[in-house]
Amino acid sequence: MSEELQEGVVKKMMYLNRKAPYGTVYALESLEVVLIGAAFDQDVSLAFVDDGVYQILNGQNTTKDSGIGMKDFSPTYKALGDYDITKLYVEKESLEERGLSADDLMDLVYEDEDDDWAEKPSIILVSREELADVMDEQEVVFSF
Amino acid sequence: MPTINVKGSDVAVDEEGYLEDLGDWNEDIAAHMADEDDLELTSEHWDIINFLREYYDEYQIAPAVRVLTKAVGKKFGKEKGNSKYLYALFPYGPGKQACRFAGLPKPTGCI
Numbered sequence: 383m384s385e386e387l388q389e390g391v392v393k394k395m396m397y398l399n400r401k402a403p404y405g406t407v408y409a410l411e412s413l414e415v416v417l418i419g420a421a422f423d424q425d426v427s428l429a430f431v432d433d434g435v436y437q438i439l440n441g442q443n444t445t446k447d448s449g450i451g452m453k454d455f456s457p458t459y460k461a462l463g464d465y466d467i468t469k470l471y472v473e474k475e476s477l478e479e480r481g482l483s484a485d486d487l488m489d490l491v492y493e494d495e496d497d498d499w500a501e502k503p504s505i506i507l508v509s510r511e512e513l514a515d516v517m518d519e520q521e522v523v524f525s526f
Numbered sequence: 527m528p529t530i531n532v533k534g535s536d537v538a539v540d541e542e543g544y545l546e547d548l549g550d551w552n553e554d555i556a557a558h559m560a561d562e563d564d565l566e567l568t569s570e571h572w573d574i575i576n577f578l579r580e581y582y583d584e585y586q587i588a589p590a591v592r593v594l595t596k597a598v599g600k601k602f603g604k605e606k607g608n609s610k611y612l613y614a615l616f617p618y619g620p621g622k623q624a625c626r627f628a629g630l631p632k633p634t635g636c637i
Contacts, residue, residue, distance in 0.1 A: 417587070417590070420590070421590065421592065453586070454586075455586055457584060457585050457586045458585050458586050458587050460584070460585055461585040461587060461589070461593075464589065464593045464596070464597065465590065465593060499600075
């Protein structure tokens with residue numbers, strides 16, 4: 383892969399997030415890989431499905447009293463726009479199955495450099511079917 | 527665990543000199559670290575250090591150099607939003623050195 387990257391080939395890459403943010407290290411690991419990988423100027427998107435939708439839930443409480451006792455890393459998702467990662471697909475059915483809606487998610491935005499730094503939403507709500515199509519278009523999918 | 531002695535108190539750092547506990551930070555520590563690197567901190571240095579601390583406070587990460595450069599240009603003026611300006615202030619790298627002075631961990635993706 384590194385040779386292709388050096389030649390300036392831009393690939394469509396998706397990071398697929400399926401797991402709840404705490405309890406396993408998958409969510410945090412995925413986020414770190416996304417931030418490190420951002421340096422390679424690829425066409426990156428993230429998808430949140432199944433329990434993965436909990437990763438970008440608004441108002442996370444991870445204190446010891448909450449029973450989690452881990453650092454709340456959810457503010458870091460707000461930095462994704464700075465790293466030019468502006469496509470965050472969220473599967474509608476996954477939200478609905480958990481009694482959630484888009485209003486329960488963090489307000490994740492990016493500033494569009496080509497549009498006088500206008501703030502635009504990064505979250506794209508998609509149905510299971512639509513997400514399948516988006517995944518079909520990808521050249522690389524990293525599953526966490 | 528290594529420590530540095532700043533104005534009579536020992537502060538824990540990791541093997542690369544980054545603070546173990548972000549909460550230990552104060553301006554004297556930044557000045558001490560700069561002195562060890564033969565740098566004198568000017569208001570331009572402090573702009574960057576304070577910016578990094580605010581960024582970390584908001585996003586819980588130290589920004590990558592590319593992100594820092596863009597943000598500095600936006601906040602402090604286009605003429606400062608380039609790596610030449612930042613490297614002139616922090617010769618060991620705005621990511622590594624400035625983050626260390628600011629008490630932050632090494633930036634994610636910084637090798």
